Amino acid sequence: xxxxxxxxxxxxxxxxxxxxxxxxxxxxxxxxxxxxxxxxxxxxxxxxxxxxxxxxxxxxxxxxxxxxxxxxxxxxxxxxxxxxxxxxxxxxxxxxxxxxxxxxxxxxxxxxxxxxxxxxxxxxxxxxxxxxxxxxxxxxxxxxxxxxxxxxxxxxxxxxxxxxxxxxxxxxxxxxxxxxxxxxxxxxxxxxxxxxxxxxxxxxxxxxxxxxxxxxxxxxxxxxxxxxxxxxxxxxxxxxxxxxxxxxxxxxxxxxxxxxxxxxxxxxxxxxxxxxxxxxxxxxxxxxxxxx
Amino acid sequence: xxxxxxxxxxxxxxxxxxxxxxxxxxxxxxxxxxxxxxxxxxxxxxxxxxxxxxxxxxxxxxxxxxxxxxxxxxxxxxxxxxxxxxxxxxxxxxxxxxxxxxxxxxxxxxxxxxxxxxxxxxxxxxxxxxxxx
Numbered sequence: 001x002x003x004x005x006x007x008x009x010x011x012x013x014x015x016x017x018x019x020x021x022x023x024x025x026x027x028x029x030x031x032x033x034x035x036x037x038x039x040x041x042x043x044x045x046x047x048x049x050x051x052x053x054x055x056x057x058x059x060x061x062x063x064x065x066x067x068x069x070x071x072x073x074x075x076x077x078x079x080x081x082x083x084x085x086x087x088x089x090x091x092x093x094x095x096x097x098x099x100x101x102x103x104x105x106x107x108x109x110x111x112x113x114x115x116x117x118x119x120x121x122x123x124x125x126x127x128x129x130x131x132x133x134x135x136x137x138x139x140x141x142x143x144x145x146x147x148x149x150x151x152x153x154x155x156x157x158x159x160x161x162x163x164x165x166x167x168x169x170x171x172x173x174x175x176x177x178x179x180x181x182x183x184x185x186x187x188x189x190x191x192x193x194x195x196x197x198x199x200x201x202x203x204x205x206x207x208x209x210x211x212x213x214x215x216x217x218x219x220x221x222x223x224x225x226x227x228x229x230x231x232x233x234x235x236x237x238x239x240x241x242x243x244x245x246x247x248x249x250x251x252x253x254x255x256x257x258x259x260x261x262x263x264x265x266x267x268x269x270x271x272x273x274x275x276x277x278x279x280x281x282x283x284x285x286x287x288x289x290x291x292x
Numbered sequence: 293x294x295x296x297x298x299x300x301x302x303x304x305x306x307x308x309x310x311x312x313x314x315x316x317x318x319x320x321x322x323x324x325x326x327x328x329x330x331x332x333x334x335x336x337x338x339x340x341x342x343x344x345x346x347x348x349x350x351x352x353x354x355x356x357x358x359x360x361x362x363x364x365x366x367x368x369x370x371x372x373x374x375x376x377x378x379x380x381x382x383x384x385x386x387x388x389x390x391x392x393x394x395x396x397x398x399x400x401x402x403x404x405x406x407x408x409x410x411x412x413x414x415x416x417x418x419x420x421x422x423x424x425x
């Protein structure tokens with residue numbers, strides 16, 4: 001297990017590189033979602049497929065999550081951007097990277113591209129959007145619900161989850177409640193500094209935005225396309241917010257194609273995913289993200 | 293000074309030596325099985341050590357690990373623990389064992405039911421393939 005000290009926080013990092021002397025065609029940084037999520041959602045799904053396709057894959061646990069350190073405070077979007085910036089500096093990754101983010105992780109990925117356009121080769125958003133005032137209001141609602149239902153009535157909420165979902169989900173929810181209770185995360189995120197439409201427009205690299213057809217976020221697709229100079233949106237029918245964990249093969253294929261177009265190696269991406277088929281669905285569901 | 297004693301001792305020593313020098317097909321099969329069992333036992337011992345390292349972080353020591361122990365229900369491991377386990381396996385076995393690929397090929401229910409024994413078998417098998425290839 002690799003821990004990287006950014007100077008502010010110790011972050012858990014995992015890296016998967018192409019094996020057998022295969023040349024690296026791109027570097028991708030994968031950012032996971034909030035509360036119940038960790039880099040495990042990528043480790044057993046997209047990451048091995050990407051590495052086989054010639055991509056140097058960097059995954060890390062956001063502060064407070066997974067195996068990373070859990071400071072009491074510092075969970076605004078800018079804090080996460082500072083963490084990512086420092087992490088890549090420590091890893092000496094200076095060239096442009098492909099940023100991939102699921103849910104909140106996508107807002108981090110996009111924020112990083114807006115802050116450092118020269119360091120972003122592309123952005124893939126999975127069930128996500130750039131951080132705007134509307135985003136902050138939505139996050140506030142979701143996080144308030146977590147705080148009231150889980151942090152304050154935890155026993156009842158967990159009993160309901162165990163009865164109606166599974167023991168595994170209840171265990172994840174318990175971890176999420178602990179994170180919400182022990183840190184300022186739920187209060188910090190809604191007061192994050194957000195992007196203006198001009199700042200969003202300034203992201204000129206290719207952006208791929210994937211949504212589940214049944215997700216409320218799918219409404220954001222036309223808005224994103226109208227705003228960004230180079231944006232393609234993909235809707236995966238029959239899925240909601242958990243499209244990454246429910247259909248990792250489809251999600252991975254779309255992202256690989258986009259990365260492949262950027263490097264002129266489309267065929268590589270296709271071969272890589274075909275070798276694997278629908279990879280890692282089981283583990284992804286095991287690490288299933290409930291909510292966002 | 294009973295002459296039969298040294299004679300008997302000599303006979304006892306000679307019997308196993310004869311067997312080792314001239315193993316028959318009948319003798320080789322159980323030795324092969326025994327080796328496979330020894331492999332499983334040593335891999336199980338390795339895994340038990342790794343799981344002890346993992347569970348220690350949760351303040352759990354003294355958890356009994358057997359072939360039928362499940363990762364999810366019995367050990368209550370979360371997916372991030374499986375990432376750590378993947379790292380420990382890589383430290384021990386290098387590229388010969390790919391835990392991420394092993395899990396990536398499974399359905400959700402299989403992971404929930406995954407036992408230590410199934411991973412032991414996978415490791416033993418992977419090591420054999422690596423040795424042969």
